[in-house]
Amino acid sequence: MKQDKADKIIQKAERRAEKAAKQVELAGKKAEAAKQKSAAKAEKKAAQVAKRAEQMAAKHNKKAEQATKKAQMAAQKAQEKKAKAAAKTAAKALDGEGGEEDGKKKKSKKKLLLILIPVLAAAIGAGAFFFLKGGEEKEDAPAEPIPIPLEYVLNEVPITALPVSGEAVLVYQEEIPPEPAPEPPADETEKSETGEDGEETGKDGEEEAPAAEAEEAELGFTKILYRYEGLQNPVSLISAYAGLMSTEDAGFSIVDETLLRIDPPEEYGESGSVQLARNVPQGEDGTGGGVHSLLLSWEGANCSVILDMPEGRVHDPKPESAAPAAPRRGLSDLEAIHPSKLGLPGESMEAYEMIPQEGAVRIAGSVCMRVNIYGEGNQFAGSYFLSNDGKLYKLDEAANAVVELEWE
Incomplete structure (x- = not known):
């Protein structure tokens, strides 16, 4: 009997040890999964920051190219004006020497020609440089239409697109980058370049790092624009689509510019706009969340849809204050x-x-x-x-x- 009791105790201890080992193994798997989620989240955030930085760089490059083009046009105009003035001066000089001998005229003309040749050559060279440069910097080619989308994708979440069909309908897609933050006044810029003690800062990049981080934080969401052309009846299309997206399954509501839920329009006119928005729950890994917004605008045979993620939350209007109740009696x-x-x-x-x-x-x-x-x-x-x-x-x-x- 004692031996059986000892065996049972040993078996029970072994089962407890096995159970403890499984719990340790499970805890290790959970820790590894959490680590992978954290790494994926950090990688995604870094990719978003890099993409925003590329967008800002592209925008600054475009502005620099436009400034260069303007400077070249101004230089060409200045050269042409200078050449015209020189030619006018030469013509007056020739008229003033009409009474002299032919030999002197020929000599004077040769001198003037020698003066005009380098001036005209410089003007022609500047013009040639401008037009050659302009040939390289052609204006952006017209946008090409895209296949009619069945779904929009907003922050990696698919959304049912406008139910459009037909060969006559053309759809174009564009990106609307966020507006850069306004530049500080000149006096504030000078203060930022020099510390409170008057010494210059930012030479080694240590003082400029926080400003760069702040600029990245202020960058907003890059909106996505879909333009539809050649629609048969955009008013009915928008009305039906707004009703479809306002159902409980889709989760959108008609809102105003403050994301306040409002009643749908009693009637859709020949032109106008309506905004749909919904709150998006945040996932367990910290991703998602925010607000999905669809701004629908229409006029004539065309309409547009702007996908955005504005700040704030979709909310209901505050309830009206109830009429004062009669005094309580006890x-x-x-x-x-x-x-x-x-x-x-x-x-x-x-x-x-x-x-x-x-x-x-x-x-x-x-x-x-x-x-x-x-x-x-x-x-x-x-x-x-x-x-x-x-x-x-x-x-x-x-x-x-x-x-x-x-x-x-």
Whole structure:
């Protein structure tokens, strides 16, 4: 018997050890999964920051190219103006020497030609450089239409697109980068370049790093624009689409610019706009969340859809303040009332005992508390009701009905 008991103890200990080992293994797997999620989140955030930086760099490069082009045009105009002035001066000089001998004329013309040749050559060279450079910097080619999308993708979440079909319909897609933050005034820029003690900062990049981080943080969401051309009836299309996306399954609501839920338009005109938005829950790994917004605009045979993720939350309007309720009445008011108001004899309620009853009843839509009143010798005097809106009722047992009484 002792041996069997010892074996059972050993087996029980082994099972506990096995269970503990499994728990340790499970905890290790959970820790590894959490580590992978954290790494994926950090990688995704780094990719987003890099993409925003590339967008800002592209925008600055485009501005620099435009500034260079303007400078080249100004230089060409200046050269042409200078060449015209030189030619005009030469013509006047030739007219002034009309009375001299032919030999002198020829000599003077040769000198003027020698003066004009390098000037004209410089002007022609500048013009050639400008046009050659302009040939390299052609204007952006017109946008090419894309296949009619069946879904939009907003922050990696698919959204049902406008139900459009037909060979005559053209769809174009564009990106609308966020506007850069306004540059600080010149005096603030000078202060940022020099510290409070007057020494220059930012030479080694240590002082400029926080500013760069702040600029990245201020970058907004890059909106996506879809333009539809050649639609048969965009008004009916937008109306039906807004109704479809406002269903419980889609989760969108018609909102104003503050993301406040509003009623849908009673009628969609020949042109206009309507905004749909919904709140997006955040995932367990910290991704997602925010607001999905679709700004629909239409006019004529064209319409557009702008996908955006504005800050804030879609919310309902605040409830209207209720009308002030009648003053609450309680047992203390009932104790202070004159017995005649309750249909009872006597000059004071001190001779009566009031016992509130459990539960509540509803009279004329108001919740009421029932109070039984007893007189001398514990004799039942009647049942009364105090409503939450300040009214007083008495039970007429003969008619099995209640009668409203006056407090005053």
